[in-house]
Amino acid sequence: MTTALNCEQVAKKITRALPGAVVAADKAAVVVTSKSLYQVAEFLKNTPAFDFDYLTNLTAVDYMDYFEVIYHLISLKHNHSLVLKTRCRDRDKPVVPSVVSLWRSADFQEREIYDLMGIAFEGHPNLKRLLLWEGFVGHPLRRDYL
Amino acid sequence: MAIKTEPFILNIGPQHPSTHGVFRMRVTLDGEVVVDLEPVIGYLHRGIEKLGEARTYTQIIPLTDRLDYVASMTNNLAYVLAVEKLAGIEIPERGEYLRIIMAETMRISSHLMAVGFFLNDLGAMMTPVLYMWREREKLLDLYEMVCGQRLTYNYMRIGGVSHDVPEEFLPALKKWVAEMPRFIDEYDQLLSQNEILLARTKGVCILPRETAINIAASGPVLRASGVKWDLRKADPYSIYDRFDFEIPVGSVGDNYDRYWVRMQEMRQSVRILEQAIAQLPEGEVCAKVPQLLRPPVGEVYGHIEAPKGELGFYLVSDNSIAPYRFHIRPPTLINLTALKDMVIGWKVADLIITFGSIDVCLGEIDR
Numbered sequence: 001m002t003t004a005l006n007c008e009q010v011a012k013k014i015t016r017a018l019p020g021a022v023v024a025a026d027k028a029a030v031v032v033t034s035k036s037l038y039q040v041a042e043f044l045k046n047t048p049a050f051d052f053d054y055l056t057n058l059t060a061v062d063y064m065d066y067f068e069v070i071y072h073l074i075s076l077k078h079n080h081s082l083v084l085k086t087r088c089r090d091r092d093k094p095v096v097p098s099v100v101s102l103w104r105s106a107d108f109q110e111r112e113i114y115d116l117m118g119i120a121f122e123g124h125p126n127l128k129r130l131l132l133w134e135g136f137v138g139h140p141l142r143r144d145y146l
Numbered sequence: 147m148a149i150k151t152e153p154f155i156l157n158i159g160p161q162h163p164s165t166h167g168v169f170r171m172r173v174t175l176d177g178e179v180v181v182d183l184e185p186v187i188g189y190l191h192r193g194i195e196k197l198g199e200a201r202t203y204t205q206i207i208p209l210t211d212r213l214d215y216v217a218s219m220t221n222n223l224a225y226v227l228a229v230e231k232l233a234g235i236e237i238p239e240r241g242e243y244l245r246i247i248m249a250e251t252m253r254i255s256s257h258l259m260a261v262g263f264f265l266n267d268l269g270a271m272m273t274p275v276l277y278m279w280r281e282r283e284k285l286l287d288l289y290e291m292v293c294g295q296r297l298t299y300n301y302m303r304i305g306g307v308s309h310d311v312p313e314e315f316l317p318a319l320k321k322w323v324a325e326m327p328r329f330i331d332e333y334d335q336l337l338s339q340n341e342i343l344l345a346r347t348k349g350v351c352i353l354p355r356e357t358a359i360n361i362a363a364s365g366p367v368l369r370a371s372g373v374k375w376d377l378r379k380a381d382p383y384s385i386y387d388r389f390d391f392e393i394p395v396g397s398v399g400d401n402y403d404r405y406w407v408r409m410q411e412m413r414q415s416v417r418i419l420e421q422a423i424a425q426l427p428e429g430e431v432c433a434k435v436p437q438l439l440r441p442p443v444g445e446v447y448g449h450i451e452a453p454k455g456e457l458g459f460y461l462v463s464d465n466s467i468a469p470y471r472f473h474i475r476p477p478t479l480i481n482l483t484a485l486k487d488m489v490i491g492w493k494v495a496d497l498i499i500t501f502g503s504i505d506v507c508l509g510e511i512d513r
Contacts, residue, residue: 056456061462103360103361104483131191
């Protein structure tokens with residue numbers, strides 16, 4: 001059985017290593033600032049106690065006030081999981097750092113979010129639309145589209 | 147005088163028999179050798195995630211049929227399990243068992259198609275496929291018996307399955323399950339030691355273990371690379387903890403291993419089916435669930451081991467009758483990330499069979 005890690009304890013460990021990174025932590029997820037996202041992801045991947053080697057799912061939700069980008073991480077070695085989130089409030093030009101250099105599974109998924117939700121991933125090697133065609137106007141998965 | 151050569155770009159697809167749907171590859175070739183590859187997708191994009199936001203939780207079930215249409219009921223299962231996790235619904239025992247029976251027959255049906263078309267891509271034009279389809283056809287007859295459909299079943303419901311199976315279903319299924327091991331032996335004898343198959347697939351287009359994990363490959367593609375990871379064992383859902391079965395694991399991660407893992411998984415699915423049929427209890431098949439379900443505010447990520455890999459559903463509820471956000475994690479889209487790694491340095495003919503060995507379904511890649 002995959003154990004979901006206690007997010008509050010994980011948040012404490014992240015804060016010890018990277019002060020100011022964690023915004024909030026509840027039962028479901030750890031929320032970090034978008035500025036420190038890459039460092040937190042690197043920390044979670046390379047710390048032996050966490051060893052999150054498998055980024056299984058990456059998606060985004062439009063809450064109108066802000067966008068939330070959600071990372072579902074699994075460690076195949078320890079068989080535990082964690083939900084990492086980050087938020088960005090800028091509706092016109094939302095930007096989140098890319099994690100493709102850590103987990104290549106983010107490649108298509110970040111492109112999909114860029115395509116359908118309009119969030120740019122800084123540092124992505126090939127950021128362009130995935131499902132819709134070049135020249136399509138708008139981002140259909142935003143709540144204010146249609 | 148030396149002849150001047152330069153790489154050229156070849157466009158394969160979107161309409162091409164070897165692309166298993168509408169899939170396009172921009173391949174840069176040096177003679178016959180692949181030097182770069184870029185998959186181009188989206189030709190079948192129907193915006194299922196957006197459509198889901200305007201439908202009730204039950205109305206989404208038929209949409210999930212249209213993802214991986216080779217294993218529709220597995221998609222139903224993944225979705226209803228996620229909703230049940232979100233709303234905290236208990237399922238009657240018989241419903242659970244019927245779901246397992248459907249999911250495992252679907253796995254065999256999908257693998258039969260995968261192996262058949264893999265050989266088709268290899269040049270064994272249509273003959274192996276017809277051998278596989280002989281058995282798959284009987285399965286489709288069984289599904290037709292249950293819900294009147296042969297492709298998009300819409301059989302699962304939130305809380306169980308839509309109705310009990312008819313009287314004639316179980317005897318027919320038992321007969322099929324009893325016969326199947328013999329047919330898998332037959333496929334093995336015909337194919338597994340075939341000289342051409344070995345020459346074309348052994349050591350070809352290897353996906354190393356580390357790369358497989360880093361790109362979050364799942365299903366047979368991950369296991370062929372030697373990673374023992376199957377959600378039915380690693381994170382058991384439904385009632386999989388009650389069954390006794392093995393996880394076949396490949397050693398090298400070449401095309402042969404991906405073929406071999408699927409063949410072995412069919413045998414394990416038959417084992418699960420035998421146990422599920424023997425344990426199948428009587429009783430209700432569906433829990434009482436309100437027509438307009440309003441799950442509590444919250445979010446859930448539910449994932450299952452679909453035939454092609456980890457199929458996940460991420461749902462956000464705002465306590466209304468439709469999900470606020472409905473996201474699908476399609477296994478083959480993410481497995482497709484590995485294609486470029488696998489084929490660089492190999493020839494075009496190897497590219498075609500490697501693409502077949504990933505076993506993609508464009509319905510779920512494009513959504």
